[in-house]
Amino acid sequence: MLDFEKGKGLVPAIVQDYRDGRVLMLGYLNEESWAKTLAEKKVCFYSRSKKRLWTKGESSGNFLHLVDYKIDCDQDTLLLLVEPAGKVCHTGTDTCFGEQSSFNFIPRLEAIIEDRIRDKMEGSYTLALLDQGINKVAQKVGEEAVETVIEALGEDQEAMINESADLLFHFTLLLKAKGLSFSQIESRLAERHQAAQK
Numbered sequence: 551m552l553d554f555e556k557g558k559g560l561v562p563a564i565v566q567d568y569r570d571g572r573v574l575m576l577g578y579l580n581e582e583s584w585a586k587t588l589a590e591k592k593v594c595f596y597s598r599s600k601k602r603l604w605t606k607g608e609s610s611g612n613f614l615h616l617v618d619y620k621i622d623c624d625q626d627t628l629l630l631l632v633e634p635a636g637k638v639c640h641t642g643t644d645t646c647f648g649e650q651s652s653f654n655f656i657p658r659l660e661a662i663i664e665d666r667i668r669d670k671m672e673g674s675y676t677l678a679l680l681d682q683g684i685n686k687v688a689q690k691v692g693e694e695a696v697e698t699v700i701e702a703l704g705e706d707q708e709a710m711i712n713e714s715a716d717l718l719f720h721f722t723l724l725l726k727a728k729g730l731s732f733s734q735i736e737s738r739l740a741e742r743h744q745a746a747q748k
Contacts, residue, residue, distance in 0.1 A: 554581055556626045560596060565638075568617040568631035569657040574638045575646040577606070579628065591616045593630055612636035656732055659719065663726050680727060687727050691720045 552561055560578040567574055577595040579587065583603050586594040590605075593614035597604040607613035614632040621628060639646045666676040679687055694717040701710040725731060 551625060552581075552584065552621060552628070553625045556624075560598075561626055561628055563593075563595070563628040563630050565593065565614060565630045565632055568633060569661055570655070571657075572645055573647065574614070574632070574634060574644070584628075587616060587630075593632060606638075607635065610636070610640075612638065614638070656718070656722065659722050660726065660731060663723055667726065676723060679723065684724075684727055687720070687724050691717070691724050694720050 554561055557578075559580050561580075561584075563577050563579050565574045565577065566572065577593070578598060579594070580596040583594040583596045586603065586605070592605055592607070593616055594603055594605040596602075605613070613635045614630070615635060616630060617633055618631040619628055620631075634644075637644060639648075641648075663676055665671075666674045667680065671677060679690065694713065698710070698713040698717045701713045704710075722732070725735070
């Protein structure tokens with residue numbers, strides 16, 4: 551249960567992108583805005599300057615869709631895990647801290663691939679490759695892996711970066727084609743690490 555009294559009716563909320571962990575912004579909620587956030591699954595703040603409830607995205611359409619939340623140990627701070635619908639900051643950046651979307655890009659890449667598949671985006675390389683079947687996708691991963699190994703034996707760092715990016719893209723696509731995600735791979739690696747510590 552949130553303790554609104556400590557902050558004279560307000561609690562701070564750290565807003566984090568649930569896909570890649572970026573901190574997007576900080577805002578404040580009162581009991582009414584918290585109830586509205588939970589009911590509508592769109593983050594609603596209490597604006598200290600305007601003295602009213604303010605749903606992020608109410609004018610821009612760049613809503614913060616609530617995915618999950620956590621309350622800290624003192625019950626006076628929120629961590630809101632959200633899916634942002636567009637740029638978060640009014641300045642046009644992805645976060646209110648000036649970050650653009652290169653940070654922890656793999657989860658975002660997974661979301662982009664999912665969007666291309668779901669929306670059947672015309673002219674999409676992703677969709678064209680998937681339409682050729684799982685064997686073609688797997689073959690492409692193999693080709694990119696070989697090209698990455700070849701570049702690893704040379705001195706051209708840029709070429710190594712490019713081939714590694716190609717490999718990661720195609721491997722991500724293969725995981726999606728198999729109904730898997732990087733989080734499952736990460737979990738397995740964590741399990742192995744924990745087992746090795748015993």
